[in-house]
Amino acid sequence: MSSVATTISTPISIEPGSDAFPLLSAAQIDRLRPFGKVRLVRAGDILFEPGDNNVPFFVILSGGLDILEPCPSKPRPLVSHVPGSFSGEFAMISGQRAMMRGRVNQDGEFLEIPAGELRGLVAKDAELGDIFMRAFILRRLVLIQEGAGNVVLLGSRHSADTLRLREFLGRNGYPYKYIDLDTDERSQCILDHFEVKLEEVPVVVCNARNVLRNPTVGELADCLGLNVSIDESQVRDLIVVGAGPSGLAAAVYAASEGLDVLVVETATPGGQAGSSSRIENYLGFPMGISGNELAGRALTQAQKFGAHLMIARSAVRLNCDRRPYQVILDQGTPLAARSIVLAAGAQYNKPPIPNLNRFEGQGVYYGATFMEAQLCEGEDVVVVGGGNSAGQAAVFLSQRARKVYMLVRSEKLADTMSRYLIRRIEENPAIELHYHTEVTQVDGNDHLECMTWRNRATGQSSPQEIRHLFIMTGASPRTAWLEGCLALDSKGFVLTGYDLDKPTLEAKAWPLSRPPQILETSLPGVFAVGDIRSGNVKRVASAVGEGSIAIHLVHRALAEM
Numbered sequence: 429m430s431s432v433a434t435t436i437s438t439p440i441s442i443e444p445g446s447d448a449f450p451l452l453s454a455a456q457i458d459r460l461r462p463f464g465k466v467r468l469v470r471a472g473d474i475l476f477e478p479g480d481n482n483v484p485f486f487v488i489l490s491g492g493l494d495i496l497e498p499c500p501s502k503p504r505p506l507v508s509h510v511p512g513s514f515s516g517e518f519a520m521i522s523g524q525r526a527m528m529r530g531r532v533n534q535d536g537e538f539l540e541i542p543a544g545e546l547r548g549l550v551a552k553d554a555e556l557g558d559i560f561m562r563a564f565i566l567r568r569l570v571l572i573q574e575g576a577g578n579v580v581l582l583g584s585r586h587s588a589d590t591l592r593l594r595e596f597l598g599r600n601g602y603p604y605k606y607i608d609l610d611t612d613e614r615s616q617c618i619l620d621h622f623e624v625k626l627e628e629v630p631v632v633v634c635n636a637r638n639v640l641r642n643p644t645v646g647e648l649a650d651c652l653g654l655n656v657s658i659d660e661s662q663v664r665d666l667i668v669v670g671a672g673p674s675g676l677a678a679a680v681y682a683a684s685e686g687l688d689v690l691v692v693e694t695a696t697p698g699g700q701a702g703s704s705s706r707i708e709n710y711l712g713f714p715m716g717i718s719g720n721e722l723a724g725r726a727l728t729q730a731q732k733f734g735a736h737l738m739i740a741r742s743a744v745r746l747n748c749d750r751r752p753y754q755v756i757l758d759q760g761t762p763l764a765a766r767s768i769v770l771a772a773g774a775q776y777n778k779p780p781i782p783n784l785n786r787f788e789g790q791g792v793y794y795g796a797t798f799m800e801a802q803l804c805e806g807e808d809v810v811v812v813g814g815g816n817s818a819g820q821a822a823v824f825l826s827q828r829a830r831k832v833y834m835l836v837r838s839e840k841l842a843d844t845m846s847r848y849l850i851r852r853i854e855e856n857p858a859i860e861l862h863y864h865t866e867v868t869q870v871d872g873n874d875h876l877e878c879m880t881w882r883n884r885a886t887g888q889s890s891p892q893e894i895r896h897l898f899i900m901t902g903a904s905p906r907t908a909w910l911e912g913c914l915a916l917d918s919k920g921f922v923l924t925g926y927d928l929d930k931p932t933l934e935a936k937a938w939p940l941s942r943p944p945q946i947l948e949t950s951l952p953g954v955f956a957v958g959d960i961r962s963g964n965v966k967r968v969a970s971a972v973g974e975g976s977i978a979i980h981l982v983h984r985a986l987a988e989m
């Protein structure tokens with residue numbers, strides 16, 4: 429949602445009657461009455477505090493409700509609800525803890541509806557669902573824009589840990605106030621107040637009382653209560669491991685088709701796609717869409733249908749000897765499910781070049797499609813790698829680029845590349861091959877501008893003004909945690925469907941009379957989608973497609989149990 433926020437340049441109106449604070453009609457309120465009970469309230473009553481879990485939804489029938497920030501230095505309400513208005517923001521849908529204090533400002537009557545009932549209603553009643561979703565999303569955007577809420581982050585723009593925490597909060601659409609210790613004059617006061625030493629920065633203050641010193645994202649998620657509404661003892665229809673495009677697609681389709689689904693994500697929703705500044709080849713977005721925005725929209729959609737998301741938690745083992753299967757988390761917690769979708773993706777193998785991440789999508793690429801080729805029209809490019817994908821990229825790019833420098837660490841291509849490709853490369857005057865060579869440095873401002881490569885045999889370094897670097901050194905699947913449970917290919921990607929031959933299935937003791945369905949692994953009811961799957965085309969669209977198809981197959985597998 430944060431990325432949606434960045435596309436809104438005008439302030440959102442917080443006046444009663446605006447989209448963010450609509451007033452319900454008497455007929456709409458009557459439709460809500462059966463879901464809750466009327467509660468008498470008195471001026472000064474506190475209905476919820478920052479950090480409270482499972483806060484109900486209130487419709488103001490008479491009287492009024494102030495929404496206040498937890499920080500005592502700001503006693504003025506952020507907003508005041510009047511009759512016809514209702515409380516809540518996006519946490520009402522995602523099941524997270526309250527960020528604000530709700531204090532009654534005038535005696536009256538409120539309709540109180542449990543949060544779970546409201547979530548059910550949003551998925552079923554199209555008219556009210558639209559009103560609430562729009563209001564909750566806009567209210568979250570107001571909080572993000574204002575830096576309002578229950579989190580203060582004190583950090584330095586020169587600190588990688590500060591960037592790590594800002595990225596985590598931003599990509600999770602969580603509002604926070606940022607205080608830059610390098611420029612903010614009050615910062616020493618704040619550090620003294622919370623007895624924090626400079627070397628403990630970055631520091632996060634949650635709910636104006638808990639102080640976290642350089643926390644992990646898991647500790648921060650716990651403090652914010654991001655996973656608080658998740659019942660870990662429940663046996664679910666489906667657990668999806670990974671919230672990249674494939675996992676989010678699986679979550680949307682599973683939840684919308686009535687399955688009880690939990691998604692577990694190590695870092696932040698969006699996966700690799702989340703780090704792409706613009707995806708231009710995804711159907712329906714002719715002007716492109718940032719990976720972060722696509723992920724934010726998909727996550728909102730999944731949560732609207734009732735999918736649960738467990739953030740900053742990793743699956744570290746699969747107990748696969750009996751059903752329901754168990755996904756074991758990093759803290760040792762077992763989560764049980766009748767079926768599993770593995771959507772943990774892959775990681776491009778990255779050579780250890782300082783600052784490489786800074787230029788991803790801005791001159792550093794991991795794929796060479798028509799789109800990247802257009803960006804390099806008439807310019808020099810570098811392709812790193814000695815395998816078939818590097819060879820294909822070099823040949824393809826040579827049609828558009830002025831010159832392609834192909835850098836290979838070894839002394840020849842014959843061991844790693846097909847013969848026909850080697851011949852094409854050697855005969856192509858636009859490709860210049862450099863053996864024993866690796867990139868040691870990249871530099872630039874907003875875009876990659878120059879790099880240095882070094883010949884490992886001679887030790888000679890060559891600085892070059894080249895703006896495009898293609899890293900084609902393969903990808904590694906995130907499958908180490910599945911050890912022993914599933915059949916994998918020689919590179920560790922998960923084998924599915926037709927790729928599982930008879931001997932492999934026998935070796936894995938496939939127990940059913942039917943063969944595995946497409947996308948099904950050597951374990952019945954466990955599916956693999958997206959980049960983690962052997963033979964997958966590493967693209968957002970194919971990840972989304974596979975995640976969606978898998979749910980149809982999950983239904984079949986569940987019916988067999």
Ligand SMILES: Cc1cc2nc3c(=O)[nH]c(=O)nc-3n(C[C@H](O)[C@H](O)[C@H](O)COP(=O)(O)OP(=O)(O)OC[C@H]3O[C@@H](n4cnc5c(N)ncnc54)[C@H](O)[C@@H]3O)c2cc1C
Binds near residue numbers: 699906958960971
């Ligand atoms: C910089 C960049 C730009 C790209 N640009 C494009 C583009 O323009 N167009 C295009 O089509 N493709 C693009 N791609 C490729 C595309 O992003 C991937 O093919 C796609 O994201 C794969 O989706 P996925 O869901 O299978 O896996 P991923 O996106 O890799 O997501 C997997 C998720 O699983 C999580 N995870 C991993 N292990 C665990 C675990 N043990 N427990 C819990 N969670 C776990 C990860 O944190 C991650 O969020 C790009 C890739 C990169 C890196």
